[in-house]
Amino acid sequence: MSAHGRTIGDHAGTAGVMALCLGLSVGVQCALLASPLLTMHVFDGVLQSRNDDTLLALTVGFVLMVSLGGLLRYLRARLVATATESAGMRLQSGALGASVRGAMAGDRARGLAALGDVSEVRRMLGGAVASDLLDLLTVPAAIAFLFLLHPIYGWTAVGGCVLLALLGALADRTTRALVRSAMSEQARSTAALTGRLRGRDMLHGLGMLRATLQRWRPEGQRAIELGDAAQRRARAIQGLASFTGLMLQMVMVTIGAWLVARQEASTGSLLAATMLAGMAAAPVSRVVATWRDWAFGVAAWRRLTGFIATNAPPPWLPHDAEAPAGLHVANLTVTTPDGTRTLVRALDLAVAPGSVLGVRGPNGAGKSTLLRALLGICAVRDGERRLDGHDLRMPGLRNAAVGYLPQGAQLLHGSVLDNIRRFGDGDAASAVAAARRVGAHDAIGRLPRGYDTPAGSQSGLSGGQRQLVALARAFHGAPRLLVLDEPEAGLDAASIALLHAAVANARDAGAVIILVTHDPAEWAGLATEWLDLAADGAWHLTPAAKAGDRP
Numbered sequence: 001m002s003a004h005g006r007t008i009g010d011h012a013g014t015a016g017v018m019a020l021c022l023g024l025s026v027g028v029q030c031a032l033l034a035s036p037l038l039t040m041h042v043f044d045g046v047l048q049s050r051n052d053d054t055l056l057a058l059t060v061g062f063v064l065m066v067s068l069g070g071l072l073r074y075l076r077a078r079l080v081a082t083a084t085e086s087a088g089m090r091l092q093s094g095a096l097g098a099s100v101r102g103a104m105a106g107d108r109a110r111g112l113a114a115l116g117d118v119s120e121v122r123r124m125l126g127g128a129v130a131s132d133l134l135d136l137l138t139v140p141a142a143i144a145f146l147f148l149l150h151p152i153y154g155w156t157a158v159g160g161c162v163l164l165a166l167l168g169a170l171a172d173r174t175t176r177a178l179v180r181s182a183m184s185e186q187a188r189s190t191a192a193l194t195g196r197l198r199g200r201d202m203l204h205g206l207g208m209l210r211a212t213l214q215r216w217r218p219e220g221q222r223a224i225e226l227g228d229a230a231q232r233r234a235r236a237i238q239g240l241a242s243f244t245g246l247m248l249q250m251v252m253v254t255i256g257a258w259l260v261a262r263q264e265a266s267t268g269s270l271l272a273a274t275m276l277a278g279m280a281a282a283p284v285s286r287v288v289a290t291w292r293d294w295a296f297g298v299a300a301w302r303r304l305t306g307f308i309a310t311n312a313p314p315p316w317l318p319h320d321a322e323a324p325a326g327l328h329v330a331n332l333t334v335t336t337p338d339g340t341r342t343l344v345r346a347l348d349l350a351v352a353p354g355s356v357l358g359v360r361g362p363n364g365a366g367k368s369t370l371l372r373a374l375l376g377i378c379a380v381r382d383g384e385r386r387l388d389g390h391d392l393r394m395p396g397l398r399n400a401a402v403g404y405l406p407q408g409a410q411l412l413h414g415s416v417l418d419n420i421r422r423f424g425d426g427d428a429a430s431a432v433a434a435a436r437r438v439g440a441h442d443a444i445g446r447l448p449r450g451y452d453t454p455a456g457s458q459s460g461l462s463g464g465q466r467q468l469v470a471l472a473r474a475f476h477g478a479p480r481l482l483v484l485d486e487p488e489a490g491l492d493a494a495s496i497a498l499l500h501a502a503v504a505n506a507r508d509a510g511a512v513i514i515l516v517t518h519d520p521a522e523w524a525g526l527a528t529e530w531l532d533l534a535a536d537g538a539w540h541l542t543p544a545a546k547a548g549d550r551p
C-alpha cells in the first residue's frame with residue numbers, strides 16, 4: 001500500500017474510533033442521567049403513592065441503568081486505551097526515525113529530548129485525559145436537564161461551571177511560562193548529562209566524574225526547581241477547583257430548599273438538581289485537576305510534531321534506468337553537519353562495478369563525512385548519488401545492497417551474531433560466511449561465548465575484535481557497494497592481510513568499493529583510483545597507476 005493510501009486508511013480508522021468513543025460516551029451520559037430522574041420519581045411519586053410495585057420497578061430500572069453505564073464506560077476505556085496505545089506507537093516510531101536523522105545532522109541532544117517528549121505524550125494519552133475529555137459531554141446534558149427542572153437551577157450550574165473553567169484558564173495562564181521553561185530546562189539538562197557521561201572511560205580514567213557532575217548540578221537543580229514551582233501553583237488552583245465543585249452542590253441545596261418553600265419545585269427535584277450539579281461540575285474539575293498532564297503532554301506533542309516534520313525523510317529520486325551500473329555521484333556538495341563549512345565542493349564521481357576507490361586527505365578534511373553523505377545519512381547542500389540508478393538515500397536499498405563500516409566500528413546492543421546479520425532474520429550460516437570472508441571467524445571462535453558474545457558498548461570486546469565483527473557485518477550478504485572507513489584501524493598484520501583478500505574477492509565479484517585510509521601504501525595494490533580531499537573543499541581524482549602523484 002502506498003504511503004498516501006496508508007494515511008487515508010489511518011485517518012478513516014481514527015475517525016471511526018473517535019465516532020465509536022463518542023457514541024459510547026453518549027450512552028454513558030444517558031445511563032448517568034437516569035439516576036437523578038429515577039431519584040426524583042421515587043421522592044415525588046412513590047413516597048406520595050406508597051406503591052411498592054412502582055418502587056421495585058424503579059429500583060430494577062436504576063440497577064439496570066447503572067450496570068449499563070458501567071459496562072459502556074468499561075468498553076469505552078478499552079477502546080480509548082487501544083487507540084491511544086497505537087497512536088503512541090506511531091508517534092514513537094516517527095520520533096525514533098526523526099531522532100536518528102536529527103543525530104545524523106549533528107543534533108543528538110534534540111533527538112534524546114524527543115524520546116523524552118514521546119514518554120510525556122504517552123503519559124498524557126495513557127492517563128485518564130481522553131476519558132475526562134469525553135466526560136465533558138455530561139456538562140451540557142446535565143445543565144439542559146437542570147433548566148428543565150427550573151431555570152434557576154440551570155443558571156446556577158452554568159455559573160459554577162464557568163467559574164471552574166475560569167480557574168482552569170487561570171491555572172494555564174499562571175503556569176504556562178513556568179511549565180515551558182521547566183520542560184526545556186529538563187530536556188537540556190538531561191541531554192547535557194547524557195553527553196557528559198558518554199565518555200565513561202575518560203571520566204573514570206582521568207578522575208573527572210566528580211567535577212563533571214558538579215558542573216552539571218546547577219542545571220539539573222534549576223530544572224527541578226522550575227518543575228516544582230509549576231506544580232505548586234497548579235496544585236493550589238486545583239484545590240480551589242474542588243472546593244468550587246462542592247460549593248456548587250451546597251448552593252444548589254439552598255436554592256432547592258428556597259424553591260420548595262415557595263412551592264416552585266418539588267423535594268424530588270431538589271435532590272435531582274443536587275445530583276445533576278455534581279455531575280456537571282465533576283468532569284470540569286477533573287480536567288482542571290489533570291491540567292498538568294495536559295499542559296506538559298500538549299507542549300511535548302507540539303515539539304514532537306515540529307521535530308518530526310523538520311527531520312522528515314527526504315523525497316527519493318525516481319530510479320534512472322539509463323544510469324550506468326555502479327556508483328554515480330553528480331555535483332555533490334558536502335558540508336559539516338552544522339552547515340558552516342564546505343568540506344567537498346561539487347563532486348562528480350563514477351565508480352564502475354569491480355573497482356576500488358581509495359579516499360585520502362588530512363585529518364578533518366571531510367573523508368568520513370563524505371562517506372556518510374554518499375550513503376545519504378547526513379545532509380548535503382546539493383547533488384545526487386545513485387547505485388545502479390537507484391537513489392542511495394533509500395534505506396531499503398542500503399539494507400539490501402550496501403555494506404558500511406563506520407569509523408569506530410559502532411556495534412549495537414546484542415550478540416556478535418545479531419550484529420553481523422544486522423539484526424535481521426538471516427540464518428547463522430550467512431553470518432559465519434561473512435565472518436570467514438573477512439578473517440574474523442577464528443577471532444570470534446576464541447571469544448568466551450563465540451557468536452553469542454554480547455557486542456554492545458558494555459561488552460568486553462577489544463578494539464580489534466570490534467573492528468573484525470564490524471567488518472563481517474559490512475561484508476554480510478555480499479553487498480554491491482562496500483563503504484569502508486579506515487578498515488585497517490586496530491587490526492594486526494595477519495588480519496590486515498585477510499582483509500586485503502576479502503576486499504580483492506569482493507572487487508572480483510563485481511562490488512563497488514570505497515575506502516578511506518590514512519595508509520595509502522597499504523592499499524596501493526588494490527585501489528583502482530584515488531580521491532584526494534583538500535582542507536578547502538577541493539578534490540582531485542587520480543588513477544591508481546599514478547597514485548604517487550598528489551594534487
Ligand SMILES: Nc1ncnc2c1ncn2[C@@H]1O[C@H](COP(=O)(O)OP(=O)(O)OP(=O)(O)O)[C@@H](O)[C@H]1O
Pocket residue numbers: 106336337338343361362363364365366367368369370
Ligand atoms: N557536529 C559537527 N559540527 C560541526 N563540525 C563538525 C561536526 N562533526 C564533524 N565536524 C567537522 O567536519 C570536518 C570533517 O570531519 P570528518 O570526520 O569527516 O573528517 P575526516 O577527514 O574523516 O577526519 P579524520 O581523518 O580525522 O578521521 C571536521 O573538521 C570536523 O571538525
